[in-house]
Every structure is written in C-alpha cells, then in structure tokens.
Amino acid sequence: MTTTEYNDLTELTGTAFVPRVAKDRILARKEFVSDQEVRWCPGCGDYAILAAFQSFLPELGIAPENIVVVSGIGCSSRFPYYVESYGMHSIHGRAPSIATGIATAREDLSVWVMTGDGDALAIGGNHFIHALRRNVNLNIVMFNNEIYGLTKGQYSPTSPVGTVSKSTPFGSVDHPFNPIRLALGADATFVARTMASDRQHLTETLRRAALHRGGSFVEVLQNCVIFNDGTFDDLKSEDHLLRMEPGQPLISGDRCIVRDPVRGLVVVPTSAVDPATIVKHDPAHANPGVAFALASIEGADSHDLVPIGIFRDIVQPTYDDAVREQIRTFSEAAGGDPTDADLAALLAGRNTWTVAP
Amino acid sequence: MTTEIKKVNRIAVRFSGDSGDGMQLTGERFTADTALHGNDLATLPNYPSEIRAPQGTVLGVSNFQLQFGDHDIFTPGDNPDVLVAMNPAALKANGKEVRPGGHIIVDIDTFNPRALEKLGWKQDPLEDGTFGDYHIHRVPLTSMTLNALAEFDMSKKDKERSKNMFALGLLSWMFSHSLDGTRTFLKTKFAKKPTVMQANLAALEAGWTYGENTEIFGVRYEVAKAPMAPGVYRNITGNTATAYGLVVAAHKAGLQLVLGSYPITPATDILHTLSALKRYNVMTLQMEDEIAGIGAAVGASFAGKLGVTTTSGPGMCLKSEFMGLAVMTEIPLVIVDVQRGGPSTGLPTKTEQADLLQALYGRHGESPLGVIAAQSPADCLMAAYEACAMAIKYRHPVILLTDGYLGNGSEPLLVPTMDDFPAIAPNFATKPNAVNAKGEPAFHPYRRDPETLARPWAIPGTPGLQHRLGGLEKLDGAGSISHDPANHDRMTRLRAEKVKRMVNDVPDLEVIDPDGDADLLILGWGSSYGPVTAACRNLRQQGVKVAQAHLRWINPLPRNTGEVLRAYKRVVVPEMNLGQLSKVLRAEFLVDIVSVTSVRGLPFAVPEIMHLINAHVDELNLEHEVSEEDEK
Numbered sequence: 001m002t003t004t005e006y007n008d009l010t011e012l013t014g015t016a017f018v019p020r021v022a023k024d025r026i027l028a029r030k031e032f033v034s035d036q037e038v039r040w041c042p043g044c045g046d047y048a049i050l051a052a053f054q055s056f057l058p059e060l061g062i063a064p065e066n067i068v069v070v071s072g073i074g075c076s077s078r079f080p081y082y083v084e085s086y087g088m089h090s091i092h093g094r095a096p097s098i099a100t101g102i103a104t105a106r107e108d109l110s111v112w113v114m115t116g117d118g119d120a121l122a123i124g125g126n127h128f129i130h131a132l133r134r135n136v137n138l139n140i141v142m143f144n145n146e147i148y149g150l151t152k153g154q155y156s157p158t159s160p161v162g163t164v165s166k167s168t169p170f171g172s173v174d175h176p177f178n179p180i181r182l183a184l185g186a187d188a189t190f191v192a193r194t195m196a197s198d199r200q201h202l203t204e205t206l207r208r209a210a211l212h213r214g215g216s217f218v219e220v221l222q223n224c225v226i227f228n229d230g231t232f233d234d235l236k237s238e239d240h241l242l243r244m245e246p247g248q249p250l251i252s253g254d255r256c257i258v259r260d261p262v263r264g265l266v267v268v269p270t271s272a273v274d275p276a277t278i279v280k281h282d283p284a285h286a287n288p289g290v291a292f293a294l295a296s297i298e299g300a301d302s303h304d305l306v307p308i309g310i311f312r313d314i315v316q317p318t319y320d321d322a323v324r325e326q327i328r329t330f331s332e333a334a335g336g337d338p339t340d341a342d343l344a345a346l347l348a349g350r351n352t353w354t355v356a357p
Numbered sequence: 358m359t360t361e362i363k364k365v366n367r368i369a370v371r372f373s374g375d376s377g378d379g380m381q382l383t384g385e386r387f388t389a390d391t392a393l394h395g396n397d398l399a400t401l402p403n404y405p406s407e408i409r410a411p412q413g414t415v416l417g418v419s420n421f422q423l424q425f426g427d428h429d430i431f432t433p434g435d436n437p438d439v440l441v442a443m444n445p446a447a448l449k450a451n452g453k454e455v456r457p458g459g460h461i462i463v464d465i466d467t468f469n470p471r472a473l474e475k476l477g478w479k480q481d482p483l484e485d486g487t488f489g490d491y492h493i494h495r496v497p498l499t500s501m502t503l504n505a506l507a508e509f510d511m512s513k514k515d516k517e518r519s520k521n522m523f524a525l526g527l528l529s530w531m532f533s534h535s536l537d538g539t540r541t542f543l544k545t546k547f548a549k550k551p552t553v554m555q556a557n558l559a560a561l562e563a564g565w566t567y568g569e570n571t572e573i574f575g576v577r578y579e580v581a582k583a584p585m586a587p588g589v590y591r592n593i594t595g596n597t598a599t600a601y602g603l604v605v606a607a608h609k610a611g612l613q614l615v616l617g618s619y620p621i622t623p624a625t626d627i628l629h630t631l632s633a634l635k636r637y638n639v640m641t642l643q644m645e646d647e648i649a650g651i652g653a654a655v656g657a658s659f660a661g662k663l664g665v666t667t668t669s670g671p672g673m674c675l676k677s678e679f680m681g682l683a684v685m686t687e688i689p690l691v692i693v694d695v696q697r698g699g700p701s702t703g704l705p706t707k708t709e710q711a712d713l714l715q716a717l718y719g720r721h722g723e724s725p726l727g728v729i730a731a732q733s734p735a736d737c738l739m740a741a742y743e744a745c746a747m748a749i750k751y752r753h754p755v756i757l758l759t760d761g762y763l764g765n766g767s768e769p770l771l772v773p774t775m776d777d778f779p780a781i782a783p784n785f786a787t788k789p790n791a792v793n794a795k796g797e798p799a800f801h802p803y804r805r806d807p808e809t810l811a812r813p814w815a816i817p818g819t820p821g822l823q824h825r826l827g828g829l830e831k832l833d834g835a836g837s838i839s840h841d842p843a844n845h846d847r848m849t850r851l852r853a854e855k856v857k858r859m860v861n862d863v864p865d866l867e868v869i870d871p872d873g874d875a876d877l878l879i880l881g882w883g884s885s886y887g888p889v890t891a892a893c894r895n896l897r898q899q900g901v902k903v904a905q906a907h908l909r910w911i912n913p914l915p916r917n918t919g920e921v922l923r924a925y926k927r928v929v930v931p932e933m934n935l936g937q938l939s940k941v942l943r944a945e946f947l948v949d950i951v952s953v954t955s956v957r958g959l960p961f962a963v964p965e966i967m968h969l970i971n972a973h974v975d976e977l978n979l980e981h982e983v984s985e986e987d988e989k
Contacts (some may be wrong), residue, residue, distance in 0.1 A: 087824075087827075089829060097644060097652025101642065101655065105615050333636075344775055346601065351393065353590050354587075
C-alpha cells in the first residue's frame with residue numbers, strides 16, 4: 001500500500017480565488033465576532049465550536065466580508081448571527097441548496113454551512129447528499145448531538161435505537177444514520193469527524209476542510225447539556241478514540257487496525273500482530289471503500305472505538321469550477337461579455353421576416 | 358393541370374398523429390413557413406403526458422394546431438378547417454372537432470381492419486357516413502413516402518419516419534407555402550446524418566409533387582399577408598419569450614442570470630433554453646428538487662446575481678417555504694410558474710389558470726409578493742422583464758404566471774430593440790448607512806428607501822456591510838433578531854406597504870371601448886387575452902357594444918382598477934379556474950363580478966366567449982327597457 005503525501009494533492013485550495021487581505025493587515029479573532037449576544041444554553045458544546053471557528057478564521061487571511069455562513073434551523077443554525085461575516089439563517093434543511101447557489105455564483109467567497117444532525121440528515125438529507133456528490137466548493141460543518149434540541153428533546157436521525165426521548169418515551173425503534181458513511185456513500189471528497197471537546201483537533205479539522213477544494217463534510221460530536229447530556233462521555237477516554245493521522249498506523253491504546261482477507265478492516269490487540277501489518281491511514285485513497293470500512297469498524301457505532309480525524313480527502317473537479325468554466329469558455333469564444341447587439345441578435349433568432357412601413 | 362386558388366381570410370390547421378409521428382415538429386415547421394409568408398398566427402401544441410403512449414390509441418394522439426390569417430390572429434382557432442390525421446386514432450380523437458365542411462386528410466395506408474377494431478370501429482368510418490359532413494381526402498401517405506424513398510439504403514421503419522415531411526410538403530402545396538425554410542432547416546438539423554437529411558428532403562418534395570399532380574383537393578388556398586406594424590418579426594413560444602425576457606433583464610441590470618430549477622412539464626423548456634445561453638453569461642443549475650431549485654436562486658440573489666426559479670404545478674407548492682424566506686429576507690427573486698391543470702399531478706400537459714390564489718396567498722403568515730401574468734406567448738418576454746425589474750427595484754420576490762397554453766403556444770413577435778427595455782439599476786449598497794451605539798459607522802440591512810421602502814442590497818465581498826439575514830423576524834432598520842410585538846406588527850405592515858407601492862411602476866388598466874358607451878365590461882387576466890380579444894372584436898363587427906380590459910399585474914392591481922370596474926353596469930370575468938380573480942376583485946372592490954369559468958385543460962373557445970357576451974348584453978338591454986318602462 002502506498003500512502004500519498006498530503007500536500008501533493010492540494011493543487012488548488014478551497015479558498016484559491018478568495019481575495020486575501022493586504023500583507024500588512026493582521027486579522028484578529030475579534031474581527032469575526034459579531035455584536036449579537038450568543039444565546040445557547042450554558043455549557044452547550046456549540047460555544048466551543050464557535051470559539052474554534054472564530055479563532056482559526058484569521059489564519060485564512062480572508063476578510064470578514066469574503067466569508068459567508070449559511071445555516072438552516074436548529075440550535076446549531078443560530079451560528080451565523082454570531083460570526084461577523086455575511087450570513088443567512090435560512091429554513092430547515094435547505095442551507096446546502098442556498099450555499100450551492102452562493103458558491104457557484106461567486107468563486108471569491110469562502111462558504112460555510114453550519115448545520116445539525118436533524119437539519120442535515122432528516123429534513124435536509126436530500127440537499128446534503130446532493131451538495132456532497134456534486135462536490136461544490138463549500139464546507140458543511142454538522143454539529144451532531146444525537147438529539148433535537150430546539151424543539152426540546154426528540155430523537156434525531158443519529159440517535160441510537162432505544163433512545164428515550166419526548167417523542168420516543170419507550171425507546172426509539174428506528175435505525176440511525178452514520179453521518180460519515182452517508183457522506184462517503186454520496187462520494188464526498190472530504191469527510192472528517194472531530195469533537196467539540198477537543199479544541200485542537202477541532203481547529204485542525206476545520207483548517208483542513210477550508211483548504212480542501214470541493215465539498216467538505218465535518219461531523220462535530222457535540223454535547224447537548226439539556227436533552228442528551230453525556231451521550232459522548234465514553235469518548236473522554238482516549239481508549240475509545242481511534243485518532244487517524246495520514247501516514248500513521250491506526251492504533252488506539254492497546255488496539256489496532258489490520259486487514260483481514262475476509263472481514264476487511266478489523267480491530268485486534270496490538271500485541272497480537274506484527275506492527276508492520278497495522279494499517280496506515282491514507283485519506284487520499286481513491287476508493288471510498290477504505291474510508292467506509294474505517295467508519296464501520298467494530299465498536300464505532302457503540303462508541304467503544306470511534307475513529308476521529310479525516311476519513312477521506314481526495315482531489316476531484318468541483319461542480320462550481322466546472323459550471324463557471326463552461327460559461328467562461330463560451331464567453332471567451334464569443335469575444336467576451338455580451339453586448340446590446342448580441343442580445344438583439346438573440347431576440348431576433350434565425351428566422352425573421354420584415355414588414356415594410 | 359390548373360387548380361383553383363381560393364383566397365381566404367383565415368384558416369386553422371390541425372396536425373394529428375401518434376406521439377412518435379413527429380407532429381410537433383411538423384407543426385412547428387409549418388408555423389415557421391406561415392410566419393415567413395407574412396400571415397399573423399397563433400399556435401397550440403397539445404400532446405399526451407406519456408412520452409410514447411401506446412401506438413394507435415386515442416391516448417397516444419399528439420396534436421399541433423395553428424390558425425393564420427390576413428388580420429390580427431389572437432387564438433390558435435377552435436374548430437380546425439383542415440385536419441391531417443396520420444392514423445385512425447387521430448381521426449377518432451379529432452375528427453368531430455373539424456368545422457363541418459372542412460377538410461380531413463387521412464393516411465389511408467393506416468386504415469386497416471385491425472387498427473379500426475382497436476378503436477372500437479366495427480366498420481370503416483370513412484365509408485359509413487360517420488364523417489359525411491367533411492371532405493375526406495384519402496392519401497396513401499405511408500406508401501407514397503416509401504415509394505419516394507425507394508432508392509434509399511434505409512430500413513422500412515426508418516423510411517416511414519419521413520412521412521411527416523411528406524404531409525408537410527402536401528400542406529405546403531395546399532397553402533402555397535415555399536419549401537425553402539424547411540429545406541434549410543432539414544439541412545442544418547441533419548447536417549451530420551446526410552442520409553436522413555436526403556430522405557426527409559425527398560419526402561418533403563414528394564408531398565408537394567403529390568399535391569401538384571393529383572386532383573385530389575381540387576383547390577389550393579391562399580391567405581394574404583396580414584397588415585402588421587412595420588418592423589422585424591419572428592415567431593416565438595411563450596417559454597422561449599420568458600427565457601429571453603429574463604436574459605435581457607439581467608443584461609440590462611448588469612447582473613448575471615442564475616437559474617435554479619428542476620425539470621417539470623410544461624416549464625422545462627425555459628430551463629432548456631437558458632442552459633444553452635452560456636455565452637450570455639447565464640448560469641443554470643439543475644438542482645436535486647424543486648426546493649433546491651429556488652434555494653440556489655435565493656443563494657445567487659443573496660450573492661448579488663439575478664436569481665430566478667422556474668416551475669409548474671406541484672413545484673409551486675414545494676417552493677412556497679422558500680418564497681416566504683425571500684419575502685422575509687427581502688431579496689430580489691423571480692419565480693416563474695407555467696401553470697398546468699391541477700391539483701396534484703393533475704393534467705401535466707394541459708393548461709389552467711388555477712394557481713392565482715396560491716401565487717397571491719399560498720404561504721403561511723402575511724407573505725405578500727408581486728404577481729404579474731403574461732397575456733400572450735410574445736408578451737411573456739416583456740412580462741418576464743417587468744417581473745425582474747420590479748424584483749430588483751423593490752428587493753422583493755415576484756411571481757410571473759404564464760401557463761401551458763402560453764408556454765407552448767407561439768405567435769409572431771415584433772422584435773424589440775434594447776432601447777425598448779427600460780433601464781434596471783441594481784444599486785448595490787457600498788457604504789455604511791447608520792452608526793452603532795459607539796458612534797462608529799454601521800450597516801442596517803432593513804433601513805429602507807423612503808419612497809419604495811426597498812431595503813439596501815449589500816452583497817458579500819462589500820467591506821463593512823457584513824450582515825446576517827434570515828427567516829426570523831428582524832428589527833426594523835437594524836435588522837437584528839426581534840420578537841418584539843410592536844416591531845412584528847410594524848414589519849408586517851411595512852412588507853405589505855412595500856408591495857403596494859409597486860403600483861407606482863404598474864401602468865393603469867386600459868379599457869378598449871371604441872364607442873365609449875358599453876354597459877358590459879369583459880375583464881380577463883393571463884392567457885384568456887387571445888380568445889376574449891377575438892370574441893370582442895367579432896361582436897363589435899356585428900354591432901354589439903362591449904368593453905374589454907385585461908389585467909397583467911395582479912399584485913398590486915393597477916391603481917385605476919376599482920374605478921374601471923365601477924364604471925360598468927356589469928363586469929364579467931372569464932377564467933380557467935373556479936373564479937379566483939373574481940374572488941379577489943369582489944373582496945377588494947365590493948363589485949358584484951359575474952364569474953365565468955372553465956377548467957377543461959384547454960383555452961377558452963372564441964364562440965364560447967361570444968355567446969357569453971351576447972347573453973349578458975341581451976340581459977342588460979332587457980333591464981334597460983324594463984327600467985325605462987318603470988320611469989314611464
């Protein structure tokens with residue numbers, strides 16, 4: 001197996017055509033903080049995500065006016081109000097469609113969709129998969145707390161079977177989505193998982209998402225203190241996390257990942273295998289099957305061994321670049337922007353007749 | 358051989374065949390030739406919703422009708438004078454609609470016992486007197502086409518495909534049309550398939566020659582040129598005109614046109630047309646569903662483009678939540694609804710005007726937006742333009758209503774020049790318009806223009822004007838989230854008032870009442886313009902006094918609407934729904950409108966409207982006499 005060097009692949013970054021601030025202008029975190037009072041519940045994981053986002057934005061060298069944050073409905077979707085940038089708090093589940101319009105119409109903007117598990121995967125499931133399979137140059141950050149918070153505590157499409165909630169007093173009976181596998185199934189070109197509780201990892205993941213040209217999907221495991229408190233408590237122990245680093249062997253505590261000819265990627269005690277056989281992480285692998293297998297390892301869905309990091313990061317042509325390129329090609333071939341005379345010729349068409357005065 | 362050439366004022370021709378017989382193409386070609394000949398005309402394609410419905414059945418019949426004449430033609434005609442029936446099913450579906458005494462041309466090769474039996478005809482209807490009132494012309498269309506193509510190295514099936522060109526050649530002879538236009542068309546269309554091109558050309562010539570050499574018709578027709586305003590003309594369908602209106606508006610405004618859409622009959626042709634116009638800086642995004650279509654358009658408008666979405670029927674329902682967002686965020690957006698028969702899937706390929714109340718009111722909350730309805734295929738150009746201009750000026754969504762009849766129908770368009778379109782200025786905000794609590798410059802996204810009440814359109818990339826829009830109610834002016842009761846009341850009234858002020862850009866309602874003393878006003882909207890105008894004109898020629906007015910802007914209504922309605926003893930409103938405009942007018946003006954409705958999936962027939970007008974005029978005359986009696 002070959003591990004592809006990370007930087008070789010980033011031909012064009014996600015913000016390649018976004019203007020940079022003047023070299024002598026140092027951007028500060030506070031420039032990305034709006035004057036709106038933040039109104040999440042005390043202790044909500046969303047605060048950490050907002051803080052990480054606002055802190056890393058200056059690194060991009062992009063002024064607030066060239067950043068657009070779009071959201072749907074839900075606790076997470078209040079996010080745009082708190083970021084000093086252009087933004088839209090839109091309607092439930094539809095943010096990816098709005099963001100597709102923005103990102104395709106304007107290559108000079110860095111476009112972010114902030115969403116939650118209900119917004120992205122239930123009411124907005126269709127837009128979510130289509131934005132990813134089109135590979136539009138935008139970033140979807142999904143706050144996954146496995147519950148509906150804003151409507152006060154119903155189970156969500158990521159709640160495990162048996163979740164007791166206001167709408168499932170005897171336990172939910174429907175099977176949840178694994179967001180990573182859903183995104184991979186849609187052929188997403190950048191798929192990552194991180195945690196609101198790990199500021200450093202969260203920041204690094206957002207940074208990688210911004211760099212990626214194409215659709216980036218970041219699942220952020222985030223605790224809802226009111227309606228689903230402690231759902232990710234297992235993950236406070238490193239023993240339950242599989243930290244995936246490009247080029248590094250996949251090892252967590254005394255467990256590791258090896259290839260089994262029949263069962264694919266399996267979790268085994270590290271002491272029981274030859275270290276050379278431990279699978280090295282390769283998010284640039286063209287086949288999404290490897291990433292899918294990682295997202296499906298034993299214990300991943302039960303929080304016994306949850307992979308975090310970048311599952312997939314590959315370079316593929318983006319939808320918006322291709323759409324603009326077609327227009328540019330035809331425009332250049334025709335000699336630039338259409339003139340009044342060009343429009344007049346279009347209106348007249350090829351079959352005209354003249355009525356003399 | 359000499360054939361009598363009969364001069365007629367107008368004639369209606371219907372082409373009919375299996376949906377795979379190429380009737381739409383034949384009709385379109387015949388239309389183009391008619392237009393080049395200098396006649397005024399109107400067309401109506403009428404086809405099944407199935408792509409290839411079972412062959413030889415009435416369900417699978419596809420029609421194309423056009424009416425052309427030496428004077429203003431407002432409709433495609435009701436009962437055709439000439440029917441071309443490519444098979445028995447086409448005859449069964451249309452035969453009885455032909456004007457008694459009219460011509461029916463059948464492909465006699467298709468009239469075999471099995472085909473007749475399939476349609477429930479036990480005897481040959483051509484022989485048993487079923488069509489005794491008509492001139493039946495038995496033309497061996499299929500075999501003559503095969504003969505003409507005998508030398509071609511093609512399968513029999515492929516050769517038969519050219520029989521529509523044979524029919525077109527025959528009709529071209531019958532109406533003294535030149536074949537040149539179609540020759541050029543075939544040469545371009547099949548440039549890469551020379552055999553197919555040659556076969557079609559041969560079939561076309563053979564059809565003409567057949568007419569010339571047989572005495573089957575005994576007559577040819579000639580329709581003189583219609584007197585039309587001087588200028589350059591083209592034939593155009595409503596959907597093409599709509600697409601071009603959007604493109605010209607974006608061009609005049611200096612904005613890129615971004616269409617977010619999803620295929621749906623009968624609106625899809627607008628998407629097709631626009632997706633080929635990349636050279637004109639048109640961006641088309643075929644999205645995953647109707648909702649995403651308008652979503653992408655909203656995103657594009659937010660980003661500073663002219664966002665447009667196009668749809669029909671159920672697509673309108675799916676878009677309504679987004680329309681609410683566009684009303685709340687007050688961004689320019691145009692929604693084109695090519696209305697079709699409903700509810701639900703309804704009659705996808707048939708026409709109706711039953712989305713009016715949905716357009717006006719079909720969203721939750723107080724959610725007013727602009728509504729304009731095009732009145733004819735060519736008018737779709739200007740109506741689309743006006744919708745864009747209004748949306749941009751007032752920073753508000755506008756719905757353009759057309760319908761299947763307008764979208765697919767065609768008529769000549771006097772090609773406008775760019776100067777005929779009024780200027781559109783997007784006037785993006787570039788500077789802060791307020792100060793914050795600290796006295797620093799700030800941007801208030803809901804600080805309105807005092808005249809139009811439009812809010813500033815500040816697009817991403819503009820330094821210092823960062824702001825957040827959204828579906829939540831916003832504080833008047835500053836635009837932060839506000840749940841304040843008084844603020845919501847004020848914002849609701851401001852949005853309504855802004856849409857009302859669009860009236861400053863709506864021309865007054867014009868009344869056509871040549872004598873100025875009619876008691877009866879016929880008020881139409883949208884696509885009833887053609888039949889209503891034709892009916893009024895016909896009746897005036899007979900001495901009947903009737904006034905006509907036609908609404909294009911329906912929200913807001915022209916300023917003088919109430920005054921016009923109250924000036925007549927009786928106002929009759931014909932609509933292809935169950936009385937939706939009538940309801941609005943009664944509620945708005947307390948005028949006792951007489952509502953006349955029809956929802957057959959077809960436009961009003963001219964005689965239907967004439968009959969209606971006559972009945973009301975008679976009643977009004979009677980009332981008049983009675984009241985004079987009373988006075989005595």
